[in-house]
Amino acid sequence: MSPVSDHGFAALLHERALHRPDVVAYRFVGDDESAEEITYAELDKRARTVAASILATTRGRPDPALLLFAPGLDYLAGLFGCFYAGVPAVPAFPPDPTRLARTLPRLAAIIQDAGSDVVLTTSDIAPLMADWLATAIDGRAPRLITTDTPAGTDGDLSAEGPVPVSRPVRLALLQYTSGSTALPRGVMLSHAQLLSNCHEIARGFGIHPGSSGGLWLPPYHDMGLIGGILTPLSAGIPVTLMSPVTFLRRPLAWLRMLSRYGATITGAPNFAYDLCVRRATDADVAALDLSGVELTFTGAEPVRAETMARFAERFGPSGFRDKSFYPCYGLAEATLFVTGGKPLDGWRSVEVSREALESRGTASPAGPAQSSRSLVSCGRPGPGTRVLIADPATREPLVDGAVGEIWIDSPGVADGYWQRPQESAETFGAMTVADDGPYLRTGDLGFVQDGELFVAGRLKDLVVINGRNLDPVDIERVCEASVPGIRRNCGAAFAVEDAAGDTERLVVVYEADAGDEGHYRATVDGIRRTVSRELSVPPHAVVLIAPQSIPKTSSGKVQRWLARRNYLAGALQELARWQAPARRTRAPDPGAGRQDHIDEGAGR
Numbered sequence: 001m002s003p004v005s006d007h008g009f010a011a012l013l014h015e016r017a018l019h020r021p022d023v024v025a026y027r028f029v030g031d032d033e034s035a036e037e038i039t040y041a042e043l044d045k046r047a048r049t050v051a052a053s054i055l056a057t058t059r060g061r062p063d064p065a066l067l068l069f070a071p072g073l074d075y076l077a078g079l080f081g082c083f084y085a086g087v088p089a090v091p092a093f094p095p096d097p098t099r100l101a102r103t104l105p106r107l108a109a110i111i112q113d114a115g116s117d118v119v120l121t122t123s124d125i126a127p128l129m130a131d132w133l134a135t136a137i138d139g140r141a142p143r144l145i146t147t148d149t150p151a152g153t154d155g156d157l158s159a160e161g162p163v164p165v166s167r168p169v170r171l172a173l174l175q176y177t178s179g180s181t182a183l184p185r186g187v188m189l190s191h192a193q194l195l196s197n198c199h200e201i202a203r204g205f206g207i208h209p210g211s212s213g214g215l216w217l218p219p220y221h222d223m224g225l226i227g228g229i230l231t232p233l234s235a236g237i238p239v240t241l242m243s244p245v246t247f248l249r250r251p252l253a254w255l256r257m258l259s260r261y262g263a264t265i266t267g268a269p270n271f272a273y274d275l276c277v278r279r280a281t282d283a284d285v286a287a288l289d290l291s292g293v294e295l296t297f298t299g300a301e302p303v304r305a306e307t308m309a310r311f312a313e314r315f316g317p318s319g320f321r322d323k324s325f326y327p328c329y330g331l332a333e334a335t336l337f338v339t340g341g342k343p344l345d346g347w348r349s350v351e352v353s354r355e356a357l358e359s360r361g362t363a364s365p366a367g368p369a370q371s372s373r374s375l376v377s378c379g380r381p382g383p384g385t386r387v388l389i390a391d392p393a394t395r396e397p398l399v400d401g402a403v404g405e406i407w408i409d410s411p412g413v414a415d416g417y418w419q420r421p422q423e424s425a426e427t428f429g430a431m432t433v434a435d436d437g438p439y440l441r442t443g444d445l446g447f448v449q450d451g452e453l454f455v456a457g458r459l460k461d462l463v464v465i466n467g468r469n470l471d472p473v474d475i476e477r478v479c480e481a482s483v484p485g486i487r488r489n490c491g492a493a494f495a496v497e498d499a500a501g502d503t504e505r506l507v508v509v510y511e512a513d514a515g516d517e518g519h520y521r522a523t524v525d526g527i528r529r530t531v532s533r534e535l536s537v538p539p540h541a542v543v544l545i546a547p548q549s550i551p552k553t554s555s556g557k558v559q560r561w562l563a564r565r566n567y568l569a570g571a572l573q574e575l576a577r578w579q580a581p582a583r584r585t586r587a588p589d590p591g592a593g594r595q596d597h598i599d600e601g602a603g604r
Contacts, residue, residue: 008172008191010083012233017044027240028072029257038073050081050147054118057143063117064088064174068125071219071243074148078120088171090114091220093554094125111137114174114186122148174418175222175332186418187332197335197412198234200382201227205265205295206343213239214263216247216254221555223300226336251275252284259289267297270304271489273311280314291319295326295343301557302473303327303376305349329378329455333440335412339453341379349376358468361403363447373474377452385410388439389448392459395433403456406446407439461560463495464504465537472560478534485523487511490550492563505540509563512544512575520544520576528578540580546573
């Protein structure tokens with residue numbers, strides 16, 4: 001048996017290169033929307049070259065190697081080079097030269113936590129990193145390997161030579177969580193867990209020999225890396241990739257890519273579909289052919305029925321089919337995929353009573369005069385996966401329709417967090433009150449109805465006001481639906497304690513569109529009145545901040561925990577603020593809530 005047969009994705013790539021050498025494996029569409037391609041054999045050879053450099057530099061030490069690449073073919077060579085060399089890969093977002101103060105601290109934390117001995121990068125990024133690595137990392141700084149220049153390689157392992165791995169390797173990736181609710185932690189993923197989840201994605205998506213992918217998702221996180229790079233290799237289908245930067249600059253470039261290359265499978269978080277609808281002109285719609293898209297997954301953030309409906313209506317003339325939408329649920333700690341529906345089976349939502357959901361924790365149908373909330377089914381777990389809804393305090397399993405924490409038992413559940421045994425035990429070792437388990441505690445809230453999972457919110461993000469459990473997504477949703485002048489998917493609702501520390505108060509922070517003092521005043525008043533009217537919760541404070549200043553993960557999720565911390569520290573880039581007057585011990589102030597406290601904070 002060849003040594004590569006014991007090494008997961010190194011074995012897969014090697015097999016593809018031997019039996020399908022000239023078949024295009026990956027295509028990458030650049031910022032100018034031109035494409036470059038790489039075959040299985042070409043990627044195999046490039047990965048071997050990278051592996052030789054890693055082994056020569058590390059002298060066989062299996063320490064994790066940091067991947068610091070812009071999205072593209074160099075990233076693929078670095079990733080598979082780690083697999084061939086038998087070292088865990090640590091995908092990381094490359095530093096933004098225009099925002100080094102914001103991006104470098106997180107990168108330093110990852111390098112320090114992972115204990116990376118080498119950093120793989122390209123010759124254009126290396127100069128930016130060399131001096132910084134020598135001073136920013138405590139202890140011995142990792143060594144740089146540039147993979148795109150002859151000086152960065154110490155040899156070449158031809159496609160006919162031996163595979164540069166001499167021992168079985170369990171750990172494939174340290175997948176650092178995106179940090180949407182906490183500081184990033186390294187999720188330990190093995191080749192077996194990755195392969196199992198890739199097979200489950202292929203089953204759930206209905207991938208067949210004629211399938212092909214088309215994605216812009218960041219390759220540094222689970223959805224882009226596992227769904228967009230590893231699953232196509234596992235299933236043996238081609239995929240066309242695009243940088244998320246290109247998508248954010250020109251969202252319609254994604255849809256043009258699908259149209260041009262005939263992709264049958266694509267997907268993105270909810271915000272991407274809204275962005276395309278806002279940017280599309282009638283001419284754009286007429287120029288697209290989306291009739292070949294068979295499955296359009298949506299996940300990574302709350303799935304919204306109205307978003308899917310708007311997208312399907314806007315791009316229906318382009319051939320897009322509403323039933324191709326595929327809501328699903330997953331997370332890095334479970335490798336990626338947990339639940340999904342049936343391809344081309346459409347999607348369904350339920351209208352539940354907002355009061356019952358918030359006050360009693362039950363998903364009860366909304367009556368004719370009741371305020372309701374629409375929740376979308378994320379499908380069912382696949383074979384071998386168990387989804388349990390548990391009371392997070394008592395560890396008691398809950399009945400259908402009761403809202404609790406989502407617990408998971410599946411072959412894709414990771415081994416834990418890198419070098420964090422206590423957190424790993426708490427998160428990955430949950431047992432029910434009857435000692436059933438272990439389960440992965442997701443920190444997400446949801447319920448099961450007719451065997452389907454509905455995600456209702458995030459346990460760690462809950463805003464608890466006067467005994468009501470408010471989902472911040474719900475608060476942000478009503479703001480975006482009713483208040484002009486704020487940027488969609490660029491807000492954060494969270495709770496802060498009062499001075500006595502015994503009561504939570506609601507704060508809403510949003511990026512503002514361009515305007516003047518009068519514009520900001522009206523926008524703040526609109527947020528305050530809308531939240532009070534729609535949710536019967538008067539905000540304690542409303543803050544408008546500068547565009548592109550709400551803290552987000554590198555995959556585009558709002559970091560509410562960091563927005564809260566910045567608010568408390570006075571570190572938000574404020575344009576305007578309203579805050580309720582301080583409470584008084586005597587009779588309530590009849591003027592409480594007046595907009596007397598708006599401040600012009602531009603430039604702070």
